[in-house]
Amino acid sequence: MITVRAPLQSAGAAALCELAGSQKLLVCVGSGGVGKTTTAASVALWAALAGRRVLVLTIDPARRLANSLGLTEIGNTEVKIPLERLMKAAGSPGGGPATTTRPAGELWAMMLDPKSTLDDVISRVSKDAKTRDAIFENRIYRQIAGSFSGSQEYMATERLYDVYGSGRYDLIVLDTPPVKNALDFLEAPGRLSRFLDRQVMKWFLTPEQDESAVSKRLLLGTSAVVYRLLGHIFGREFLKELSVFFTLFRDLYDGMRERHEAVGRIFGDARTSFVVVSAPNEPSVDVATFFLHELRQRKLRVGAVVVNQLHRARLVNPDVDALIGRPARELSSSLAAQMLARLGAAHRRLRDLAALERQWVTRLAVEAVGPGGGGLPMVEVDRQAVEVHDLVGLLGLHRWLFEARS
């Protein structure tokens, strides 16, 4: 594979090229509003243009991925993003990694619908249609699969397992929900496994039980006190349905647990890297720092740090009149003076903002180096004049992500 790269490519850009070009799973983490989804989509686009088959997958409950890919809606199925049109629109200059020299790969996108994801899983692991339908009918199942918060995380791991193992993609770029949930997400396999804990299941089930046997067991013996307490709290009806639910799930247990453990292994795989995304302000640097610590502690691989939305101002105390006084007066003698004052003030504000942002970037850089030295490659992306909401915009980000000079 020949990739045309700038000779003085920055370490960060080189690292991202390497990650997007060779890893199998990239997980973007960071706080909300830092351009995580946009970054994930842009990285995915780059890899696709570099010839790989790429899926960008979001489990963000808010429908942001569709937004940044310029699609109106993405469902629970993989949607192919047509790149031909993009390549025509983008033309050649700066158009990604040598778009004209070789055929592009594929870019797919998917946004999770937790309910239908779980339905898929149940259909697949159910031994027959009757079991499957009984589960679908169960009220508890319907609620678990539906709108309770947290189910997205469970389902994300399910879906990730599917697409990862399908062999259809060379690279999956996973966009995660904002911070507090992203952690849930890392822990989701563990939590669901716990719910499906064999001992808990056993407590509700007898080896050769049918529904009435379950109820009998629950009402007799040592479990009776606990059962009565649970019945008191949740209501008898609920418990009855729960034992039906467990009965139905008994056969699915091994399959589901296996899948969740496999997802745990995928996160730890050598071909999985995390990309920490941040913006240059206190709350997001704080969250990014937290992620760096957490990921290191879990011995998960962090591949790069991306800082988005940077403002820049180069001039110090510019002489506004000397620089633009004459053209301004030529254009409008009446407005020139106040325009010059405005521009001076605007520039001072921009400069102040840029200086503050630099402090946060520096702080994050210190964190990224880490206690053991080594140092994580960092990429800086300027705030875009126009909000990125389509493929051309995503393509425009490659200049910073993959082509930055040192």
Next chain:
Amino acid sequence: MADSGDSSVLFRSRVLFMTGKGGTGKTTLAAAVAKLAAAQGRRTLLCELDSQRPSLTAIFSRVPSYLPVVVGENLSICNVEWMPALDDWLADLVGAGRIVRMIMKNRMISIFLEATPGARDLMLLHRVAKLAERYDLVVVDMPASGNATGMLSVVSTSRRLFDTGPIRRCAEDIESMLARPDTNLVLVALPEEMVVNETRETRARIQAEVPRLRQPLILLNRATPVTLSAEERLLLDQLASSAELGVDGRELVEAGRWEERLECATAEALERLRALAPVVVLPVLARGEGAARVAGQLTAALARQSRVKVDLVGDAGRSASGGSR
């Protein structure tokens, strides 16, 4: 309704839920509202819900615990963690602490409760309802909008799931708190297209899931009010395409265009958000100054916007109940 939103509704609330897309500054704004309410003499509690790393820590220089801690005159903060909330709920339910401890020690039961869908959300919201009995105002810094929606919809889903019993009653308690006329949900937005999109979506989803929860106001944070005239914008455009500018001159003009874009974005966001609800505009403040100072500045900005109403708060409180709305 007047051109801009009237933030006094914030201070007439008893329970105020605040959410918004991640990064909109909802925590800082929640703190600002709480501080201002406290300054008006209302006993105020500001809480986060089961936060692994409470964001309030940075603003108040102390970690909020499950039990409220006083951080200033009339102002306390807390982090409603779900396990102690569950303990409290069980204690209310079965009385004495010994039985509660026995229940909680049973591994089976704790796993069961932890895994029961929605149990966590129910316990958290129930605790908020309890706390609301002890304060004049409880400001709840909710999770980001997608998850906040899921959390609030727990009420309707629980209704479908639990027919009888204490869990059902717990859901009903929460439901009546959400339906109270002085319980409000406020969405925090930024003047950015995607944030506005998500704000609209969130509002619609919450309206569908929790139709009785009032959403009287949207806070537009980090706004740049429009000050450039049409003539000035034209001049700026002409300057930008002027061939006479050097690199340095261009940087100056770009700074002007940067502010112009912020103004336009604010105007657009306002137009789209006002179609949904009254909007209170909060100005952009220098960022990176530390959350505590920003919260202080926002408090001042909010106070300015609601000054008339704040001065009248004693009367307004009385007349509001007999008011036409």
